[in-house]
Amino acid sequence: MKKFILSLMMATALTACGDENKAEAPKKEEKPVITIGATLPLTGNLAVYGKALQKSLDLALQDAHPEKLKYTYKIVVEDDQYDLKKALINVNRFKSVDNINAVMSFWGNIGTLVSDWAEKNKIVHMGCAASDKVGAGYYNFNHATQPQSLLNRILKYYKDNNFKKIGIAYLQALEIQEFIDHFVPILKENGFEVVFVTSFNPDEKDLKMEILKMKEKQPDVVEVLLNSPIINIFGKTSKELGFDVPMSSINNMTDALEEYEGQTFVTEDSGKASFTEHFETATGTPQTACVVNFYDGLNMLINAYEKTPLKEGKQIPDNEDVVKMLLDINNNGFVSVINQINMDKEGNIDSPAVLKRIINGKPTTVEK
Amino acid sequence: MEYLINLAILFGIYSMLALSLNMLIGMGGLVSLAQAAFYGIGAYATAIGMTSLGFGFFTTIILGIIINAVIAFVVGKILARFQGDYYAIVSAGLSIIVFSILQNWKSVTHGPLGIFGIGKPEIGSYAFYSNTAFLGLVAVFTVALYVLYQWINKSSFGRVLKALREDEKLTQSMGYKTKHYKSVIFVLSAALSGIAGAFFASYIAFIDPSSFQLKEGIFLFTIIIVGGLSSALGSIVGALILISLPEVLRFIGLPYETAAQLQQMIYGAMLLLMMIFKPQGLFGKYRM
Structure with missing residues (x-):
């Protein structure tokens, strides 16, 4: 057994050193x-x-x-x-x-x-x-694409479509939480009614109860700030429960094209088509x-x-x-x-946000 | 070298966790999946203590130990009513509750945003900024925990725990209040895992609840199963294997496209083989 442990320790050390030699390989290259x-x-x-x-x-x-x-x-x-x-x-x-x-x-x-x-x-x-x-x-x-750009674009989308009552489902993750902390007050300041907010842990699988509660509140649109695989589960379960309401998201609907056919999301401008x-x-x-x-x-x-x-x-x-x-x-x-990027002094490289809709399984840029 | 020091620090932290868990599972036969919760509480005590309250690292260790001990004392009273699988399930519940609190008590824990800018330990004017110095400090605490484990193992308290592990009813018939023993070892194990949490928070400088989920408790459980139950050396070796094995696998030249997936498969297969041929773990003195 001692031999096993010693070999493991030596293997770790030697392989690390071995790769250091590999890293020196550039000397031989032109x-x-x-x-x-x-x-x-x-x-x-x-x-x-x-x-x-x-x-x-x-x-x-x-x-x-x-x-x-x-x-x-x-x-x-x-x-x-x-x-x-x-x-x-x-x-x-x-x-x-x-x-x-x-x-x-x-x-x-x-x-x-x-x-x-x-x-x-x-x-x-x-x-x-x-x-x-x-x-x-x-x-x-x-x-x-910085949160402010995404936020401005999603607000414009809500206004253009006359959505008043907003439901939000979001994932408990750093950047999404940061976004939510800005998003909800701004929605209220702009006269929107946030009728339901629910959050999920990354490992949650059964979302039925929360979706049913949200359905009861009859939002005009649901903002789905979830990542894969939970975004897929949310989409599938909503369909199963007959929760047929416009859904929008930021970035991530591309992971669940089938579940969100016809829905809209805001994302960075991928630029040249x-x-x-x-x-x-x-x-x-x-x-x-x-x-x-x-x-x-x-x-x-x-x-x-x-x-x-x-x-x-x-x-x-x-x-x-x-x-x-x-x-x-x-x-x-x-x-x-990307069509247009801007960098601030801190090194944040922002780009404009665009609206896309999933049409026939393909994200397509739309205006409204 | 920096890489090996980094691995050694994590190995030390996980050794502390494994030693504290092995006291509970190995000595007491109490299968707990709540260790990640106490590890997390210790880490958050240090993170909040150092960033918001202005405490020094060592003060936050004591703070973490006290908080863990109090929580474990209360929860331990409930857990002491359970045995075997039920004990494991209830402890897993505790782990989920603590994770949810860390995730949702945003005014204190900052929720998913986590806490960053956690400082390094300082003694007088000396700060453990370099990784080598930090490793030295981790090593001191790991050795101290190892010695404590051995001392408890050989003490009369340890012997009663082992008797309880083998047959609780028989131990009770000899006049021992087994609930009391179960409660004490649970408190001790939880308090000690807080030390590991403090080191983790200080070393990594940024923590969020994702590091203290139930799966981390299962990972710690795996460490002591592989290393061997009721063995201090087994705890250390288990931590060494589970921390370093994935690193060794990175160097075996797997195809670039699928390397990460293959590493996971090989890692799983190796653990599986180890359990088939050495079910009591490498240095185990007790088999569940």
Whole structure:
């Protein structure tokens, strides 16, 4: 038994050291290597997002024509199951074993953790979360349509359709809670009546009672701020219970196209209409939340590393200078795949929100 | 190196949790799934104590221990009425209740927003900012818990607990108030897991309720089953295996597209094989 434990300990240590050697491989290559880590939920409840984001990064790198670039870009993706301690292990491994230069994270909880870590370790961090904590600090950037833009667009949608009574079903997660904390008072200020608010834990499966209670309140529209898989359950159960009411959402209806046929959601402007088609054709995967932001965010990082001047005796740019280049978005020649992006001084990269409706299983941009 | 230190810190924290849980399950035979709840309470005591109340880390450890002890004393009185599977189910209920409170008592816990900016321990003018120093502190507490476990195990209190585990009615017939013993070990185990929670909060600097769900309680239960019940060494080895095995699997060169899924499958299969060939755990002295 002692042998077993010793072997396990040695295996952990040796494999870690072994990979450090791998990380030194760039010396043999012609071009210096820039390594970008991404901690994503590749398994577990949120795997549907993580897998799509992994493919988005692969596609972005492929589309960047690596052969024409000054540096070789290596993407390292690890699974965090959307668990804080696993994400922390991942980022430490990225730094110690993979020698990453930049890191990418998905959504608020993990993004907040990585943001703090990146600041301490001077690693450029590109997150995608509707949370202002993720972009806080010098090395942190948050590429996501900001809550205010989404909120303004959804309010316009309600007004255009003369919806007065609003029901809300939301998931208990960091960025959604932040959004709700702003959303409900603003709805009331704008003369809407919030007739029912219910929240769900990520692992809840039986939503019948809450849906029936909401049905009794007869809302004009239900705002569904849920993620997969609970958004699928909500849609299916509502249909089963004959709760036939307009539903709207932010971002996430793309995970449940069948259940929400004919319904409307607000999302980031995926820009050039061809992007969604390009992504779905190339990867065979529907475009989910943050896919376009990850694609754009990686291109943004590549552009910044390529354009940042080298200091004497250095093979790759200093991260401090890369951050300056990233912040100089109006002059650094970056062409976004999204129609219009704006970056504030804090590194929050906002883009306009658009309204989409699921028509014949496909999200289609609509005006009203 | 940083990566290995990070793993070692988490290994230390989970060793503390496993030791405290093994006191309850291994020594007392009381299958509890509530450990994640007390771990969470300890973590939140530190997070709130340090960020909102301005307490030092060590004060918040004591605070966490006291809160856990009080809650465990009250809940323990109820739990002491149950045995076997019923005990496990009721304790799982407690875990769900605590998670819901952490999630919904927003004015105190900030709910899903979590608490960030949790500080590091300080002794006088010395702050444990570096991971190496933090690891040293975790190691000291882990060793202290290990020694405490062994001391209790060899004490007359420990012997009564083991008798209770084997046959509660027989132990009662010898004049021991088994409900009292069950209650005391539950309080002790809960209080000690609060220490691990404090270290976790301080180390990770940001906590939210998702880290303290029932599944975390099942993970801790798995650690002591793999390591072996009623064994301090088993608790340590179980934590080592369950923390480091997924990391070892990352280096075996699985296909990029499916690596994460395959790692999960291999991890599950290895645990399954271990249970088939070593059902009492690696160092287990007692089999459920």
